[in-house]
Amino acid sequence: xxxxxxxxxxxxxxxxxxxxxxxxxxxxxxxxxxxxxxxxxxxxxxxxxxxxxxxxxxxxxxxxxxxxxxxxxxxxxxxxxxxxxxxxxxxxxxxxxxxxxxxxxxxxxxxxxxxxxxxxxxxxxxxxxxxxxxxxxxxxxxxxxxxxxxxxxxxxxxxxxxxxxxxxxxxxxxxxxxxxxxxxxxxxxxxxxxxxxxxxxxxxxxxxxxxxxxxxxxxxxxxxxxxxxxxxxxxxxxxxxxxxxxxxxxxxxxxxxxxxxxxxxxxxxxxxxxxxxxxxxxxxxxxxxxxxxxxxxxxxxxxxxxxxxxxxxxxxxxxxxxxxxxxxxxxxxxxxxxxxxxxxxxxxxxxxxxxxxxxxxxxxxxxxxxxxxxxxxxxxxxxxxxxxxxxxxxxxxxxxxxxxxxxxxxxxxxxxxxxxxxxxxxxxxxxxxxxxxxxxxxxxxxxxxxxxxxxxxxxxxxxxxxxxxxxxxxxxxxxxxxxxxxxxxxxxxxxxxxxxxxxxxxxxxxxxxxxxxxxxxxxxxxxxxxxxxxxxxxxxxxxxxxxxxxxxxxxxxxxxxxxxxxxxxxxxxxxxxxxxxxxxxxxxxxxxxxxxxxxxxxxxxxxxxxxxxxxxxxxxxxxxxxxxxxxxxxxxxxxxxxxxxxxxx
Numbered sequence: 001x002x003x004x005x006x007x008x009x010x011x012x013x014x015x016x017x018x019x020x021x022x023x024x025x026x027x028x029x030x031x032x033x034x035x036x037x038x039x040x041x042x043x044x045x046x047x048x049x050x051x052x053x054x055x056x057x058x059x060x061x062x063x064x065x066x067x068x069x070x071x072x073x074x075x076x077x078x079x080x081x082x083x084x085x086x087x088x089x090x091x092x093x094x095x096x097x098x099x100x101x102x103x104x105x106x107x108x109x110x111x112x113x114x115x116x117x118x119x120x121x122x123x124x125x126x127x128x129x130x131x132x133x134x135x136x137x138x139x140x141x142x143x144x145x146x147x148x149x150x151x152x153x154x155x156x157x158x159x160x161x162x163x164x165x166x167x168x169x170x171x172x173x174x175x176x177x178x179x180x181x182x183x184x185x186x187x188x189x190x191x192x193x194x195x196x197x198x199x200x201x202x203x204x205x206x207x208x209x210x211x212x213x214x215x216x217x218x219x220x221x222x223x224x225x226x227x228x229x230x231x232x233x234x235x236x237x238x239x240x241x242x243x244x245x246x247x248x249x250x251x252x253x254x255x256x257x258x259x260x261x262x263x264x265x266x267x268x269x270x271x272x273x274x275x276x277x278x279x280x281x282x283x284x285x286x287x288x289x290x291x292x293x294x295x296x297x298x299x300x301x302x303x304x305x306x307x308x309x310x311x312x313x314x315x316x317x318x319x320x321x322x323x324x325x326x327x328x329x330x331x332x333x334x335x336x337x338x339x340x341x342x343x344x345x346x347x348x349x350x351x352x353x354x355x356x357x358x359x360x361x362x363x364x365x366x367x368x369x370x371x372x373x374x375x376x377x378x379x380x381x382x383x384x385x386x387x388x389x390x391x392x393x394x395x396x397x398x399x400x401x402x403x404x405x406x407x408x409x410x411x412x413x414x415x416x417x418x419x420x421x422x423x424x425x426x427x428x429x430x431x432x433x434x435x436x437x438x439x440x441x442x443x444x445x446x447x448x449x450x451x452x453x454x455x456x457x458x459x460x461x462x463x464x465x466x467x468x469x470x471x472x473x474x475x476x477x478x479x480x481x482x483x484x485x486x487x488x489x490x491x492x493x494x495x496x497x498x499x500x501x502x503x504x505x506x507x508x509x510x511x512x513x514x515x516x517x518x519x520x521x522x523x524x525x526x527x528x529x530x531x532x533x534x535x536x537x538x539x540x541x542x543x544x545x546x547x548x549x550x551x552x553x554x555x556x557x558x559x560x561x562x563x564x565x566x567x568x569x570x571x572x573x574x575x576x577x578x579x580x581x582x583x584x585x586x587x588x589x590x591x592x593x594x595x596x597x598x599x600x601x602x603x604x605x606x607x608x609x610x611x612x613x614x615x616x617x618x619x620x621x622x623x624x625x626x627x628x629x630x631x632x633x634x635x636x637x638x639x640x641x642x643x644x645x646x647x648x649x
Contacts, residue, residue, distance in 0.1 A: 013037070074185065097266055106141070112447075113137050122420075130609065132435055133444075133452045136473055227576035228257045229542065231560050232570040242573060245535045247488070247589055249575050255587055258541055258580040261386035264621060265428050271388060271624045272614045279319045279629070287612075293359040293635075294604045295448070298612055302636060306332045308512045325383045325393045327400075327627075335631045336377040338404075339639040341646045342481035344373035344473060351643040357605040359634050368603040369421035372409045372474060375481040378597070380405035381627045385582040399589040404487055404596040410496025410605045411467070413460075413505065415443065415451040419603055423451070428461040432533050433505055455494045459506035464514060471518035478598070479522060480649065483530045485531075487596040490536045492519070493581050493618070494555040495600045511553055516562035520570070527571040535573045537588070539581030582625060599628070607632040 006196075011020050012401055020029040023038060030038050035276050075538060102577030117135050120126055215249050220511045230253050233561025237246050259301075277284030289297035317323040318426045344348050348370060353362075362606035383401030393400060412419040413428065415434065420442055421432050434443035435452040446452035482490050501508040523536065540556040560576050568574060577584065581597055588595040602609045623629050634640040 023465050067640050092493075093261065098645070104283075110141070114267050127625060132455065133446050135455055136446065136453050138606065139181070139455060157508055199546060201207055202300055212601055214552070219327050229256050229556065233563045233574040233576070234570050235573040241534060242527070245573050248535070249573070249595070250589065251591065251611055252537065252575065252577065252579075252584055252587055254536045254584055255579065257460070258578070258583065259387050260543060262386065264386050264625075268621065268624055269614050273623075274318045275624050275629070276612070281319070282315055292605055293532050296613070297360065297604075297606060297609055298391075300635060305636065306336070306630065307638075314395070323390060323392045325381070325390055326395055327381070328395050331395065331401075332627070335381070335401075335627065336637040338485075339376070339378040339631060339637060339645055340481070340485065342375040342377070342477060342484070343646065343648045344477055346370070346373070349373070349648055351646050351648075355641055355643060360604045360606040362603065362605055364418050365421045368418045369425065371603045371605055372411065372470070373477060374409070374603070374605070375478045376407040376632060377404055377481050377485055378631045380597075380631050382582050382597070382625065383627060384625050385586070386580045386621065386625065391586065399586070402483060402589040402592070403585060403600055403625060404482070404594070405632065406478055406482060406596045407599040407601040407607060407628075407632060408474065408495065410474075410500060411470070411511070412496065412500045412603065413502030413507065413511070414500050415453070415505075417445060417451070418449075420451075424464050426467050427505070428463055429458065430460070432459055433457045453504075457505070460502065462502075462507045462510055464510065467511070468514050471515050472522055475519050475525060476524040477649070479526070479530070479533065482496050483533050484595045485596075486531055486532050486594050488534045488593045489595040489646050490533055490538060491539055491581055491585050491588070491595060491597045493539050493558075493598050493600065495598060497555045498618075509558070512558040513562060516559045520563060520568060524570040528571065532594075533572060534593075535575065537584055538574070538576045539579055539584050540576060541580065542578050 010029065011034055012028040013034040014031055016031055019033050021035045022029055022037075025042075028038075046281060090581055113134070116137055120130060120134060123130070149229060188396055191567070232249055235246060235249070237243050259265075276285065279302070283305060285300060286303070288299045288301060293299050306329055311328070311330040311333070313329045315329065315332070316326050318324065341354055343354060348366075353367070353370070354374065356362065357367065357371055357374070362371055379401060381393075381403055382391065412422050413426075415423060416592065422439050423434070423443060427433065430443060433454060434457075435454055436442075437444040443451035479490065494515075497508075497512050502513045519584060527533075540554075540561055542554050542556050556576065556578050563576065585595050585597045598633055601607070602619060610617075610628055611620045611623035611629070613620065629636060632640065639645055
């Protein structure tokens with residue numbers, strides 16, 4: 001109240017006609033009594049405003065996090081630099097591995113080539129086939145030498161470390177209507193109307209690029225809800241079942257990224273020694289000198305098989321410790337008893353054939369081809385993920401009992417003697433690609449295992465319709481087996497889509513595409529008939545990266561494209577993930593689902609086959625990281641050779 005004037009009028013409070021004062025603020029009249037009361041009211045309002053100011057200041061002081069944010073920025077910088085250092089360490093490791101592998105390959109080529117020349121000079125029956133084989137060896141040697149010149153550093157976008165971003169948004173406080181001071185604002189422009197950029201609701205942001213790193217600002221292909229590349233198809237959350245699957249997929253998409261340069265990314269010397277030592281200490285494992293199950297696969301025996309041990313005896317992998325995977329002999333025998341074989345019905349598919357084949361006694365060609373329509377399935381716990389770290393487990397934990405291992409054979413275009421029918425059956429112009437053994441009308445051998453390539457051979461002509469039909473039938477058989485065995489979540493991987501997909505003869509991309517379409521077709525056609533299967537998860541890690549101007553095709557992108565166009569709307573939801581299949585499978589089992597994991601097996605029919613060779617492919621790595629040797633190898637599990645476990649469907 002800035003002042004008052006005495007007037008002769010009525011008081012606005014008591015309506016008495018006596019000396020009054022006018023308030024210049026509200027322009028109301030007050031008597032001497034009520035003017036003092038009005039002053040007190042204004043003083044109280046000022047006190048309230050001061051209290052609100054104190055409260056606002058206290059709130060501001062509590063909110064002021066500049067020190068904390070500064071510490072967070074410092075920590076982000078430290079973390080990013082550590083990731084760059086880790087990338088450099090991984091690159092040096094890769095360089096060392098490439099050099100060692102190249103040196104080993106060159107030494108092998110030199111030795112093989114020298115032997116071939118010496119043998120040819122002593123051979124009185126030298127002919128064009130042998131000369132051409134030697135030429136091919138020379139070409140392979142020259143190709144290996146050229147790799148040394150093509151190895152280079154590739155700088156690609158960093159996807160795993162996001163840019164740091166600070167966002168500040170101010171809460172807009174709504175204005176209360178001012179009925180006591182309207183005239184005071186007359187003719188004054190609102191600042192917010194004069195300068196819209198100063199509105200309090202406007203967010204301000206600042207983006208900090210990674211320190212000392214130049215990065216292309218391309219949109220990240222990783223969905224916001226996923227920690228790695230993954231895509232979902234066919235998930236309709238209108239049903240209760242699919243709501244559970246949605247929650248499961250959400251959990252899986254937030255798993256840590258796969259360490260693709262981990263200890264099991266190359267040779268598995270340590271893991272092989274670990275498994276050999278475990279089997280030796282626990283079961284009296286020993287190789288039989290000079291004996292082989294199949295060529296290159298060392299025979300072995302157990303002095304103390306599981307059936308000879310007390311049922312309650314505890315077994316620790318790899319050895320007894322707080323972090324070991326612990327199981328009992330009774331559990332192992334229960335897992336062994338779940339072993340089943342599902343085989344496609346055909347004139348030559350008999351129990352006797354299966355019993356012979358599962359001991360590695362399938363013949364080259366037709367019998368090996370027949371094994372592509374045989375599915376082996378049993379309960380099989382995972383002992384460690386592909387990061388080489390053992391999963392601690394106590395016998396009271398039930399999740400390992402919910403994991404099924406599905407061992408199946410894929411199509412093999414590597415060009416090897418045992419799988420010759422894959423070449424004859426699916427490659428129309430095989431005689432233009434390989435040297436021909438005219439005595440058998442088959443590809444000629446370069447050595448005891450591999451076929452001899454023609455120099456400058458043309459691209460293979462693939463019988464796509466035949467391939468598609470067989471891939472459909474293979475998928476049908478393994479999903480039927482999973483459904484019969486009570487599997488709820490199927491974890492698949494790219495079977496036969498890596499080194500066996502025919503890259504060297506120019507058909508790998510078509511093979512991957514045909515495989516994806518075949519699996520999709522089976523899910524759409526037979527999905528409604530499944531009694532137990534509720535979802536399929538594809539574990540398709542991306543191991544190859546191209547330069548900025550080079551696009552390298554991989555199984556993950558091939559499958560996502562085939563499920564996206566046209567959009568997959570089958571009854572079985574699908575998750576496609578750039579992830580470790582062991583990590584996915586264990587996480588699913590821990591969520592309470594019965595889950596299967598696919599094992600790309602060899603057509604010889606022996607589980608793990610070359611697991612002792614210390615340079616394993618996926619099948620051999622599965623033998624080193626699961627209980628598969630205990631439950632699916634015919635030497636250890638007698639159930640493998642019992643015909644009562646075979647179902648021809």
